[in-house]
Structures are given as structure tokens and as C-alpha cells.
Amino acid sequence: MRSIALLAASSFLVSSVGATHLTDSLLNKVYNVMEEINVASWENGTKSIAILESKYPELTVYSSNSPFQKLDGLKSGQISEIIDIAQTTLQNRPNSNATSSSNGTLGGSSLLQDGAAGDPPSLGIAVLLANATTNNEQVKGIGYGDAATSQLNHLLYNVPRTSSGAISHREDQAQLWSDSVYMVPPFLAYYAVLHNNQTLLQEAYRQCSLYRDTLRQDNGLWAHILLGSGTHDPNLWITGNAWAATGMLRVWATIKASSYAGDMSSQMDDLKNWVTEIYDASQSYITSDGLFHNYLNDNSSFKDTSGSALMAATGIRLSTLGITDTYVPNSLKLLAAVSSYINSTGYLTQVVNPYDFSKQGTYSPEGQSFVVMAYAAYKEWDSLGRKGSTSGKDDPLGSSSSAFKVAVPAVMGLVVSTVLGVWSMI
């Protein structure tokens, strides 16, 4: 009895300690699972950004060190994981004749066949990086740069728009999804800066503004899917709010990294305010165990680690970008809680089903990427002196004792106290 009780108590302690601030080895597993399980267009696009943020931080728009100038002389071999993604994308690109999409008339084609107009553009930055390092090398009959331009033109000239001019998330009708703010405006902005095109950069900003006009609700949080017919989701989806906030922050950072920052300071102020608007409105919905509900104002929806992870990542980025440290303590609380849901094989558990957003699923490709992004943000925040931390010299993601508090669901607490009770009776 004694040995069983001891075993139960100690194995539990070990697993919860490893589960808050992920060890490098567990974080590597998260990364490897991310590499393996991403399949859909937006998943691969999100993964490409997570890889950039964790392995090539100097090339991301979050870098304070002229990320666009870093492309000069960059070799494809230095970003081989990004090239792989871009190459796979072009291999999967539908056989739309490249020439018919760049025939001089306005128009183009999507990088991938997809009912969602907004998802394939999430791969646009990876494709542009592949172009910049291979000089428009061809894959299946089209150069990387030409495929990116064709994707851009498709968005600008073929995809349906709302009456206000917002580019639809869907190919077949004008319908806005908060997800699109992560997938499309950051690509437009990146393309714009690469090509010194301030008009296009302004369009990236304007798309954020138009999406907010439609999706923002009175409390400052965003509805998930509005307008059009078919799929609808007027609810305050946590992942959607995180997609929108993160997309707008990436556009902010892209402008900041460009030569237009001076000219576009009022647009940057707007973007910053729209991001913090979502953060301000969401903070009170963080539950006592450090997560958001899938619909953040609905206590009956499950607690979702995936959207919580992206909220954590971007809350920490707001600090590393020098915007505000206000959301640091809550973002760390979120990240600690999220980390406690990573199992020993490196999967983030208790996630929203990425293919059925109102339901809980067992794994999430995008969730894996969000955890990688959150740790990349954390690492930079740590190296910048942990601004906004309230934990003194302790690891802000939690020592073993705070891990215990975060990780132990009530039932486990009961098991432990029962075990300890048995132990004390022996």
C-alpha cells in the first residue's frame, strides 16, 4: 500500500512539473507533431509562420532588426523548412495555366484549390520567401513569385467583396470570418513592403478596418462568421478573436518594419487600438484555471487551450514590440495553463476541433503552431528582460508548486489528497 501510494503521488508530481514551463525536449516534441499533422492550407500557412518565429526570428515582421533587408543575399538553404512548405504548395497548386492568370487582364488564381478564398493566402509569405531566395524558381510550371502575384491578383480582383469592400473569406459569396484577418492582410502587407507599394499596404490596413466594422460587437469582441448564407457563427469564438488580434498586430509590425512607418503612424495607432480593444474586452473572461472558454462569454462551452495559446502568444508580443506590458501577467497565466495540457507525446489536448469550431476535438494542427509561437514570443520576452513580469526572479511560467495549482483539476486534487490521506493512515 505504501509503495503504491508513493508511486501515485510521485508520478503525478513529475508529470505536472514537466507540464508548465515546457522543457526543451517536450517543446521539440510539440514542434515535431506540428511538422507532422498539418494538412489544410491555413494550417500549413500558420505552421510556416510558427517556424519563422521559432527558427528564423530575424526574418519575421516582429523583428526590430530590418527583417526585409535581411532577405538580401539570403540563400534558400538557410530557410529550407520554409522552402519545403512553399514547394509543396506549388506542387499542390491547381493546374490553372499560369499564363491565363497573368494574361494582362486583371485576375489571378489562388495558390490552392479551396472554397475558402482567405485560407491559401496564409502561405503567401512562405512563397514570397521562396521566391526571394531562389530568384523565381519554377515548380510545376510556375515561378514562386508569379504564383504569389497570381494569388494577390486573385484576392484583389476575383474574390467577392462586401458592399463596403471587404474581401470575402469565401470564394462563392461575400462572407466574413475573423480567421481571414490572420490569413490575408498580413500577406497583402508583406507583399506591399517587398514591392515598395504603399497603396497596397494601405489596402492591408483597410481590410482590417472593414472586417472590424462588420465583426466587432458592442463589447469590443468579434463575432466569428457574419454575412452571406450557409455557415454562420455570430458567437465570440476565442480562436477567431485571437486570429483577428494577431493578424492586425502582424500588419502593424509589417508597417513598422517598413519605410512607411512615419507616413502611416495613424494607421498604426488604429491597428494597435483594435488589437488592445480585443485584449481589454477579453481579460475578464480568463477562467480561474487560466484558460478561455471556446466561446469566451459562454461558461457552458468547453475550455479551449488552442485559442488560449494564440491569445498568450500575441499578449506577450504586445510587450516585446514595445506596445504595452499590460497583458503580460494574464498571457503568462494562459501559457502556463496551456502548457499543462501538453501530453508526453507533445500533443496539445483539450482543443477546439479545427474542422468543427463549436466542438471539442482531440488534437489541433493550428494549436500546435500556436504553442510554438507562444514559446517563441516568451523566449524573446525573457531575453528582453521580462517586462511586466510580476513573479520576481521565479520562472513566470510557474515553479513546480504553481504548476501544481494550475495543472490539478479538482478530481485529481481529490485523488492526491485521498492518496495522501491513505499515506498518513499507514
Ligand SMILES: *[C@@H]1O[C@H](CO)[C@@H](O)[C@H](O)[C@H]1NC(C)=O
Ligand atoms: C500541407 O503540408 C503537408 C505536409 O507537407 C502536405 O502533405 C499537404 O499536402 C499540404 N497541404 C496543402 C493543402 O498543400
Ligand SMILES: *[C@@H]1O[C@H](CO)[C@@H](O)[C@H](O)[C@H]1NC(C)=O
Ligand atoms: C492549359 O493550357 C493547355 C494548352 O492550351 C490546355 O490543353 C490545358 O487544358 C490548360 N489547362 C487548364 C487547367 O486550363
Ligand SMILES: *[C@@H]1O[C@H](CO)[C@@H](O)[C@H](O)[C@H]1NC(C)=O
Ligand atoms: C485572363 O485571365 C483572367 C483571370 O484568370 C480570365 O478571367 C480571362 O478570361 C483571361 N483573358 C484572356 C483573354 O484569356
Ligand SMILES: *[C@@H]1O[C@H](CO)[C@@H](O)[C@H](O)[C@H]1NC(C)=O
Ligand atoms: C521574385 O524574385 C525576383 C528576383 O529576386 C524579383 O525580381 C521579383 O520581384 C519577385 N517577385 C515577387 C512577387 O516578389
Ligand SMILES: *[C@@H]1O[C@H](CO)[C@@H](O)[C@H](O)[C@H]1NC(C)=O
Ligand atoms: C501597387 O499594387 C496595386 C495592386 O497590385 C497595383 O494596382 C499598383 O499598380 C501598385 N502600385 C505600384 C506603384 O506598383
Ligand SMILES: *[C@@H]1O[C@H](CO)[C@@H](O)[C@H](O)[C@H]1NC(C)=O
Ligand atoms: C462565468 O464564469 C465567471 C467566472 O467563473 C463568472 O464570474 C460568471 O458570473 C459566469 N457567468 C455566467 C453567465 O454564469
Ligand SMILES: *[C@@H]1O[C@H](CO)[C@@H](O)[C@H](O)[C@H]1NC(C)=O
Ligand atoms: C497525446 O494526445 C494525442 C492526441 O489526442 C494522442 O493521440 C496520444 O495518444 C496522446 N499521448 C499520450 C501519451 O497520451
